[in-house]
Amino acid sequence: MRYSAAVGRQVVGSDAADTVGQVAGFVVDPAGRRVVAVQVKTSGPGTIVPWASIGTFGDDAVIVRGPDAVGEPDAAIAALSGKDHTLVGKRVLTVAGNELGTVADVDFDPGSGAITALLGECGEVAGVRLVGVGSYAVVVDTH
Known part of the structure; x- marks a missing residue:
């Protein structure tokens, strides 16, 4: 699943089937x-749902136990939160310092949350190559 497809998706509580919010972004542990x-x-308190609290990250909604x-x-x-840790829009640099382009989108496994690919001008960079994220760039391994 891509970030761009998931942002805006409804977050629904399974206890009362009420919408508790919308996906606004992601927190990644590089x-x-x-x-x-x-x-x-x-509209209520709080801004974060830890991945462990997500029951299902489905095609139509993200299901959590409740508000x-x-x-x-x-x-x-x-x-790990904040602009310094976002992936989209950052330059992609190899550990050797070579620029590969800019991250346009991120593909992740909706079951586990694993980053499967960084997508951008450079094509697709496998998620297993992700080394770090900083204020300036995303760093990837060359192997």
């Missing part, structure tokens, strides 16, 4: 090469 939380736009699944980020998620 060391684990996976999405660790979903940023949610909601209480949306909360404030813990310290680990907060450290």
Whole structure:
């Protein structure tokens, strides 16, 4: 599933089948090469759903147990949040310092949250090559 297709998707609580918000973005752990939380736009308190609280990331909606699944980020998620840690729009650099282009979209596994590919001008870079994310660039391994 691509970020661009998932942003805006409804987040629905399974307990009452009520919409609790919309997917606004993603929090990625580059060391684990996976999405660790979903940023949610909601009228209630909280802005984050940890990946472990997601029941299903489906084609039509993201299913969580209820509105209480949306909360404030813990310290680990907060450290990975913010503009410095986003992937889309960043330059892609190899560990050798060669520029491969810019990340236009990200493909991830909706079951596990694993980053499967970075998509952009350079074509597709396998998610397993992701090394780090900083304020300036996304760094990928050359192998």
